[in-house]
Amino acid sequence: MPVRSRSTLKDRVLLTAALRSRGGEPSRPTTLGPDILNHADFGMLAALKVEDACWIGKGAAKDYELWLLAGDGSWACLDATASLVRQHGSRRLWDELESAHDLWRRFGEPRRDRFGLSVARGGRHVFWLDSPDNPLWVQGP
Numbered sequence: 856m857p858v859r860s861r862s863t864l865k866d867r868v869l870l871t872a873a874l875r876s877r878g879g880e881p882s883r884p885t886t887l888g889p890d891i892l893n894h895a896d897f898g899m900l901a902a903l904k905v906e907d908a909c910w911i912g913k914g915a916a917k918d919y920e921l922w923l924l925a926g927d928g929s930w931a932c933l934d935a936t937a938s939l940v941r942q943h944g945s946r947r948l949w950d951e952l953e954s955a956h957d958l959w960r961r962f963g964e965p966r967r968d969r970f971g972l973s974v975a976r977g978g979r980h981v982f983w984l985d986s987p988d989n990p991l992w993v994q995g996p
Contacts, residue, residue: 879943904955
């Protein structure tokens, strides 16, 4: 995540801001592991569904954290050892990730080459599976 190249400097700035924020909801359990975004097929879908966000892994195996970060200051942090996630900000980034994962599983965990995109008039993006006749969601104006 994201689909296009990103600035690692900007990612670090977002992480630094998240680490300083000291906020966040109480931690809650999650079934998604720290390697979920490395899955080639789901990772692409996550990049499309969890818009304008990046991720950074931090720490060693025993204290590994996976951070999702958005430009508006929202963040989610997965404590991989405890399988607990904490979120902060106007967006619930981990909830968005879990929702994307649910969608992917509902459609049978499709490979990324089965997804397509059509751009409609006015800039709407219609994402589909296997055929434009099978739209999944729309983004844009």
